[in-house]
Amino acid sequence: xxxxxxxxxxxxxxxxxxxxxxxxxxxxxxxxxxxxxxxxxxxxxxxxxxxxxxxxxxxxxxxxxxxxxxxxxxxxxxxxxxxxxxxxxxxxxxxxxxxxxxxxxxxxxxxxxxxxxxxxxxxxxxxxxxxxxxxxxxxxxxxxxxxxxxxxxxxxxxxxxxxxxxxxxxxxxxxxxxxxxxxxxxxxxxxxxxxxxxxxxxxxxxxxxxxxxxxxxxxxxxxxxxxxxxxxxxxxxxxxxxxxxxxxxxxxxxxxxxxxxxxxxxxxxxxxxxxxxx
Numbered sequence: 001x002x003x004x005x006x007x008x009x010x011x012x013x014x015x016x017x018x019x020x021x022x023x024x025x026x027x028x029x030x031x032x033x034x035x036x037x038x039x040x041x042x043x044x045x046x047x048x049x050x051x052x053x054x055x056x057x058x059x060x061x062x063x064x065x066x067x068x069x070x071x072x073x074x075x076x077x078x079x080x081x082x083x084x085x086x087x088x089x090x091x092x093x094x095x096x097x098x099x100x101x102x103x104x105x106x107x108x109x110x111x112x113x114x115x116x117x118x119x120x121x122x123x124x125x126x127x128x129x130x131x132x133x134x135x136x137x138x139x140x141x142x143x144x145x146x147x148x149x150x151x152x153x154x155x156x157x158x159x160x161x162x163x164x165x166x167x168x169x170x171x172x173x174x175x176x177x178x179x180x181x182x183x184x185x186x187x188x189x190x191x192x193x194x195x196x197x198x199x200x201x202x203x204x205x206x207x208x209x210x211x212x213x214x215x216x217x218x219x220x221x222x223x224x225x226x227x228x229x230x231x232x233x234x235x236x237x238x239x240x241x242x243x244x245x246x247x248x249x250x251x252x253x254x255x256x257x258x259x260x261x262x263x264x265x266x267x268x269x270x271x272x273x274x275x276x277x278x
Contacts, residue, residue, distance in 0.1 A: 003113070003114075003115035003116075003119055004115075004119045004122055004123060007113075007115070007119055007120060007122075007123035008122075008123040008126045008127060008130075010123070011095070011123050011124055011126075011127040012126075012127050012130060012131075014127075015091060015095070015127060015131060018087070018091065019131050019134060019135070022083075022084050022087055022135060023134075023135065023138045025080060025083070026080040026081070026084060026135075026138070026139060026142060027142050027145070029076055029077075029079070029080045030071075030076065030077050030080060030142060030146055031146060031149065032076050033071050033074040033076035033077040033146075034071050034146050034149050034150050034153070035153070036074065036076065037066070037070050037071045037074055037150075038066075038071075038150060038153040038154055039153075041066045041070075041154070041158075042153075042154070042158075045059065045063055045158065048063055060157055060158070063158075065157075065158055065159060065160040066154060066158065066159060066160065067159070067160040067161070067162045068146075068147045068150050068162055068167060069162055069167060069170050071146065071150060072167065072170060072171060072174070073171070078171070078173055081139065081173055081177075082173075084135050088128065088131060088132055088135070091128065091131070092128055092196055092199055092200075093199075093203065095124050095127065095128065096124065096200070096203045096204075096207070097203070100207070111276070117269075117272040117273055118268070118269045118272055118273070120272065121200060121204075121265075121268050121269070121272060124200070125196060125197065125200065128196055129193065129196070132192070136177055136178075139177060140177065140178060143164075143167065144164070147164075147167075165180075168180070176188045183250065186254060190254070190257060191257075193261070194224075194228070194257050194260060194261050194264075197261055197264045197265060197268075198220075198221060198224045198260070198264050199221075200264070200268060201217075201220065201264040201267055201268045201271075202217035202218075202220055202221050203217070204267075204268050204271040204272065204275075204276060205217040205220060205267075205271065207271075207276050208271050208275035208276050209275070220267075224260050224264070227256060227259075227260050228253070228256060228257055228260055230256065231244075231249055231252040231253050231256055232249060232253070235249055
């Protein structure tokens with residue numbers, strides 16, 4: 001356990017600069033979206049009063065209010081989220097392949113450490129998960145900060161107040177960030193964790209068998225997708241004609257996903273102990 005914690009801390013420190021850079025990038029660009037939307041709205045409102053020769057009270061009667069949802073619909077707001085997703089996906093590969101880069105490959109030292117080799121796998125997985133949940137938590141805090149700035153820039157009589165939970169249910173990407181129930185949490189984050197473990201296994205297959213490993217990795221990835229989707233496919237009309245209820249299919253999917261997760265970890269452990277080539 002002590003060795004695992006040291007490895008996890010080491011891996012997290014290696015990616016901390018990227019993580020904090022992503023957090024800073026998200027906050028700065030999303031605040032840019034706040035300032036853009038608020039300044040554009042206030043400019044339109046002031047222009048409307050001037051063109052129509054209206055008092056503020058008269059203009060308020062005919063001018064729509066604005067909510068923070070308008071900011072969240074701006075590409076400057078949700079764009080950084082997708083960039084962070086892309087960065088995490090890239091890092092899933094980088095966290096393994098960078099150890100093989102260079103003349104004095106770092107993987108020699110990793111594999112020669114006096115600890116269970118599977119701890120290397122678990123430490124890298126833990127790092128990716130910590131980075132992901134860290135970015136999610138930061139985004140939720142950032143939304144609260146950005147909404148406060150939005151409220152400062154837009155007067156009360158021009159602002160439509162929206163509760164935080166309403167904002168989280170407005171767009172699909174916010175539903176993923178903060179699922180509204182335990183089932184959604186299992187679907188979104190459970191699928192994410194399983195995907196990372198399967199990708200790790202595919203990478204280890206390639207590192208173990210090189211050219212043949214690429215084909216094996218692709219076949220393994222497709223097999224895992226087929227395994228996870230099999231309960232849904234079998235329950236369709238041409239097989240069981242929707243014999244199972246949706247709630248039953250959900251829990252069958254959970255069991256099948258756990259089997260896929262365990263299988264990937266067992267294969268990864270075997271590859272690290274016996275097959276990975278340096």
